[in-house]
Amino acid sequence: MGLVGAMNERFLKACRREAVDCTPVWFMRQAGRYMPEYQAIRAKHSILEVCKTPELAAQVTLQPIERFSLDAAIIFADLLLPLEPMGLRFDFEEGEGPVIHNPIRDRAAVERLRVVDGGELDYVADAIRQARRALAGRVPLIGFAGAPFTLASYAIEGGGSRHYIETKQFMYREPEAWHRLLDKLARVVTGYLRHQIQAGAQAVQVFDSWVGCLSPDDYAEYVLPHVRVIFDGLKHEGVPLIHFGTGTATLLRLMREAGGDVIGVDWRVHLDEAWEMIGHDAAIQGNLDPVVLFAPLHEIERRVEEILKRAAGRPGHIFNLGHGILPNTPVETVAATVELVHKLSQR
Amino acid sequence: MGLVGAMNERFLKACRREAVDCTPVWFMRQAGRYMPEYQAIRAKHSILEVCKTPELAAQVTLQPIERFSLDAAIIFADLLLPLEPMGLRFDFEEGEGPVIHNPIRDRAAVERLRVVDGGELDYVADAIRQARRALAGRVPLIGFAGAPFTLASYAIEGGGSRHYIETKQFMYREPEAWHRLLDKLARVVTGYLRHQIQAGAQAVQVFDSWVGCLSPDDYAEYVLPHVRVIFDGLKHEGVPLIHFGTGTATLLRLMREAGGDVIGVDWRVHLDEAWEMIGHDAAIQGNLDPVVLFAPLHEIERRVEEILKRAAGRPGHIFNLGHGILPNTPVETVAATVELVHKLSQR
Numbered sequence: 016m017g018l019v020g021a022m023n024e025r026f027l028k029a030c031r032r033e034a035v036d037c038t039p040v041w042f043m044r045q046a047g048r049y050m051p052e053y054q055a056i057r058a059k060h061s062i063l064e065v066c067k068t069p070e071l072a073a074q075v076t077l078q079p080i081e082r083f084s085l086d087a088a089i090i091f092a093d094l095l096l097p098l099e100p101m102g103l104r105f106d107f108e109e110g111e112g113p114v115i116h117n118p119i120r121d122r123a124a125v126e127r128l129r130v131v132d133g134g135e136l137d138y139v140a141d142a143i144r145q146a147r148r149a150l151a152g153r154v155p156l157i158g159f160a161g162a163p164f165t166l167a168s169y170a171i172e173g174g175g176s177r178h179y180i181e182t183k184q185f186m187y188r189e190p191e192a193w194h195r196l197l198d199k200l201a202r203v204v205t206g207y208l209r210h211q212i213q214a215g216a217q218a219v220q221v222f223d224s225w226v227g228c229l230s231p232d233d234y235a236e237y238v239l240p241h242v243r244v245i246f247d248g249l250k251h252e253g254v255p256l257i258h259f260g261t262g263t264a265t266l267l268r269l270m271r272e273a274g275g276d277v278i279g280v281d282w283r284v285h286l287d288e289a290w291e292m293i294g295h296d297a298a299i300q301g302n303l304d305p306v307v308l309f310a311p312l313h314e315i316e317r318r319v320e321e322i323l324k325r326a327a328g329r330p331g332h333i334f335n336l337g338h339g340i341l342p343n344t345p346v347e348t349v350a351a352t353v354e355l356v357h358k359l360s361q362r
Numbered sequence: 363m364g365l366v367g368a369m370n371e372r373f374l375k376a377c378r379r380e381a382v383d384c385t386p387v388w389f390m391r392q393a394g395r396y397m398p399e400y401q402a403i404r405a406k407h408s409i410l411e412v413c414k415t416p417e418l419a420a421q422v423t424l425q426p427i428e429r430f431s432l433d434a435a436i437i438f439a440d441l442l443l444p445l446e447p448m449g450l451r452f453d454f455e456e457g458e459g460p461v462i463h464n465p466i467r468d469r470a471a472v473e474r475l476r477v478v479d480g481g482e483l484d485y486v487a488d489a490i491r492q493a494r495r496a497l498a499g500r501v502p503l504i505g506f507a508g509a510p511f512t513l514a515s516y517a518i519e520g521g522g523s524r525h526y527i528e529t530k531q532f533m534y535r536e537p538e539a540w541h542r543l544l545d546k547l548a549r550v551v552t553g554y555l556r557h558q559i560q561a562g563a564q565a566v567q568v569f570d571s572w573v574g575c576l577s578p579d580d581y582a583e584y585v586l587p588h589v590r591v592i593f594d595g596l597k598h599e600g601v602p603l604i605h606f607g608t609g610t611a612t613l614l615r616l617m618r619e620a621g622g623d624v625i626g627v628d629w630r631v632h633l634d635e636a637w638e639m640i641g642h643d644a645a646i647q648g649n650l651d652p653v654v655l656f657a658p659l660h661e662i663e664r665r666v667e668e669i670l671k672r673a674a675g676r677p678g679h680i681f682n683l684g685h686g687i688l689p690n691t692p693v694e695t696v697a698a699t700v701e702l703v704h705k706l707s708q709r
Binding site: 187283288 | 579
C-alpha cells in the first residue's frame with residue numbers, strides 16, 4: 016500500500032480499547048442517499064450495479080471520507096448480496112427497499128440454498144482492494160455482512176417487515192429447518208467476511224439490524240448459537256469484530272456472549288448502562304438517534320455531549336449513530352457532528 | 363345494571379394486586395380482523411361507522427367475550443377518534459392504516475387545535491353504556507385512549523411511521539410548539555377518559571404504543587410531564603389505570619413515574635425483570651409476543667408457562683400480549699391460549 020502521511024489509527028485503537036487523542040467517529044450508511052455526489056452516481060447506476068462494479072463501489076466508499084473528517088470508511092455493499100449466489104433472486108424497488116422474488120417458505124427451499132464460499136462475491140473483495148488503495152492509509156476500511164437472523168428475515172419475508180410474522184412463524188413451526196437455514200447463512204457469512212478481511216478489510220461489522228424484534232429467550236434459542244459460529248470463526252483473523260443490532264437493550268448480554276470485540280447499541284439505551292451490561296472488557300459503538308441529525312446544532316451538541324459524558328473517557332468508545340444515516344439528513348449537519356465529536360472529546 | 367350471575371372480578375382484583383383464583387387474561391385487539399364475526403360486520407361498515415354507531419361498537423366489543431373465556435372486555439374504538447373534534451381529518455385506507463389529510467407541521471397548526479372535552483365523543487360513552495348493559499356484569503369493561511406522544515406521532519406524520527422523522531424533528535426544532543401540542547392532547551385525553559369512566563368503563567388503558575422509538579432522555583424531557591397530567595388527573599376516579607407501550611424496556615421506570623396502577627410490557631423484556639424495574643407496588647400486564655399465537659400449541663404452552671413462572675404467582679399479574687392480536691391469527695389458538703393461562707395459573 017502506498018501510504019501517504021500517517022494512518023489515522025483512532026478507530027482501530029478504540030476497537031482494541033487503547034487510549035486515543037479523541038473519540039473516533041464514523042456513521043452507518045455514511046455513503047448514501049443524503050449526499051449529492053452519491054445521488055449523482057445513483058442517477059446513472061442501480062444499487063446492484065454500484066455494488067458489483069468495484070470501481071464504483073470504491074468510489075462511493077470514499078465519498079464521505081473526502082468530505083468529512085471521519086475516522087473510518089465502510090465498504091459500500093448491500094446486506095443481501097450473499098443471498099444471490101445462495102439462490103435467491105431480488106431487486107431493489109425505488110423507495111420500497113429490497114424485494115425477493117423467491118422467498119423461503121419451507122424446508123425444501125432451505126435445502127436448495129447453496130452454501131457458497133466468499134469467492135462468489137469476489138466483486139466485494141475487489142471493491143475492498145480498490146478502496147484500500149484509494150484510501151492510501153488515511154483511515155481504516157471496515158467490511159461487513161448481515162447476521163443470520165436479519166438475512167433470514169429478508170429471505171423469509173421477501174423484503175423488509177414490520178412484525179416479522181412469516182419469519183417467527185417459520186422459526187416456531189419449523190425449528191429444524193430454521194436452524195438449518197441459520198446454519199447455512201452463518202457459514203456463508205463467515206466465509207464472506209473472511210474473504211473481505213483477506214482482501215484488506217481492517218475490521219468487520221456484523222449487522223443484526225432486526226434482531227430487536229425477538230424476546231431474549233427466542234434470541235438465545237434460535238439465533239445466538241449461529242451468531243457465535245461467525246464470531247468464533249473469525250476471532251483469529253486479527254481484525255476487530257463489531258456486533259451491531261437495534262432495539263437490543265434486553266439482548267446486549269446475550270449478543271456479547273455470541274461474540275464481538277465491539278458491541279453496537281442504539282439510542283434507546285443509555286451508553287453507560289449498555290456498557291455495564293456488555294462488560295467493560297468489550298468496546299462499545301454508538302449511540303446517537305439518527306433523527307437527531309435533523310435537529311438544530313445546539314440540540315445535537317447537547318446530545319453528543321451527553322453520550323461522551325456517559326462514555327466517561329473510558330478507552331473503547333467509538334461514536335456512531337444507533338442506526339444508519341437517513342435519507343434527507345442535511346450534509347452540513349453530518350460534517351458539524353463529526354467535528355463536534357472530535358472537539359468535545361479532546362483528551 | 364341487571365346482573366346475571368356473579369361478576370368475574372379477576373381482572374379488577376389483579377389490577378389492585380389482590381389475590382385471584384387464576385391469572386386473568388385479555389388481549390389487545392381481541393375484537394378484530396382475525397374474527398369472522400368481526401369481518402362480517404366490517405363487510406357492511408367502515409371502522410369509523412362501527413366506532414360511531416354505539417350499537418355496533420358494543421356488539422363488536424362483546425364478540426370475543428361470547429367466544430372466549432376472557433376476563434375483561436375492551437370497548438371497540440380507535441386511538442385517533444379524539445383528533446377529529448380537535449380539527450384533524452382522517453380516513454382509514456384498506457390495509458394502509460390511518461391517513462390524516464391535514465397533518466400538523468407547524469406551530470400555527472398546533473394553535474388551531476381545539477381542546478375539546480369528552481362530550482364531543484359522546485358516541486364512545488354511549489357505546490360503553492350499551493356494552494356494559496350487554497355484558498350484564500359477566501366481565502369488566504376497559505376504556506382506553508392514545509397517549510399524547512402516540513397521538514402526536516399520528517398527527518404529525520399523517521399516519522403510521524417507521525422512523526418518526528417528522529415527529530422527532532418537530533420535537534427538536536419546535537420544542538415550545540411540541541409541548542403546547544402534547545399539553546392539548548393530554549387535556550383532551552384526560553377529559554375523554556373521564557367521560558368513559560363516568561359512562562361505565564371499569565378500568566382505562568393509555569396506549570403509548572410508539573413511545574419506544576425515543577431515547578430515555580427524550581422521553582423524560584418531551585413526553586413524561588404530559589403523560590403525568592393524564593394519570594394525575596384520573597387517579598381519584600376510582601378505577602385502575604393501565605399504562606402501556608411497546609419497545610419500552612429502557613423506559614419502564616420513567617413510565618411508572620409518569621403514572622399507572624398497571625404497566626403494560628411487551629415480549630422484549632423478561633416479565634420478572636420488568637416488574638423489578640417498575641416496582642412491586644404496581645401491577646404488570648403482558649407479555650406474550652403476538653406472533654407466538656401463530657405457533658403450534660405446544661410452543662405456545664411453553665411460552666405461557668415461562669411467563670407465569672416469571673410472574674411467580676405474585677398478585678398483580680394480568681396476562682396479555684405485548685401488542686395487539688394480529689390479523690390472520692388463528693381463532694382456535696386464541697381460545698386455547700385463554701384456557702392455557704387459566705389452567706396453568708390455577709392457585
